[in-house]
Amino acid sequence: MTGNVVRDAYAGQAEEYTALLGSMANTHESDQRLIAQWARDLRGTVIDAGCGPGNWTDFLKKHGVDAEGIDQVQAFIGQARKRFPTVPFRVASLGNLGVRDGYAAAILAWYSVIHLAPNDLPAVLREFARCITLGGSLLFGFFEGDAVEPFPHAVTTAYFWPIGEMSTQLEAAGFHVQAVNTRTDPGTRSHAAIIAHRIDGSVPSEVPG
């Protein structure tokens, strides 16, 4: 799945997506609790990577976070700026966030990595690692499955990831997995969220005993 295919698919539905899913009323209470709790201890700039209509960026800002949103879809950025004029939003891609090394205290990537072809995920995680300061935090949400495999998401193809394989990808990119949350509601796909800390790649995450 190339970036352009995903970008064009969202661009064609940005208005409808914003109307249907662009408000916090349409988000799960436990997701709100998780993200609010994660945000509580953050100090510094937090990038909402793949912010879509921007409601989670605004949610972070309302929780005292210096948040900014990026998305590759211009129409989302336009909507987000209109709806949340005090929050900064700009066009950028997950693979190139357009900031200096260590710029961000944390990154939220809420269901934005789900469309990446599995081979493209490592480079995006390395970009997240580059942009997050040492000790900083990454929280991302995705759909959990038994194997890395595609499924027909309503907008465009997305991928299930097993938690173990996603954790391995994170560790390889320079993160230490700190917490994993899962949620399965009747009749819906299984949701997972991982919180990982940016560590120095030269330091092993576990010291052999």
Ligand SMILES: C[S@@+](CC[C@H](N)C(=O)[O-])C[C@H]1O[C@@H](n2cnc3c(N)ncnc32)[C@H](O)[C@@H]1O
């Ligand atoms: C399922 S939506 C999630 C939007 C938002 N994070 C939320 O939870 O409401 C996925 C978002 O990721 C963005 N996205 C997907 N791939 C991207 C990429 N390579 N670079 C930047 N944004 C991307 C899409 O444009 C879309 O806004």
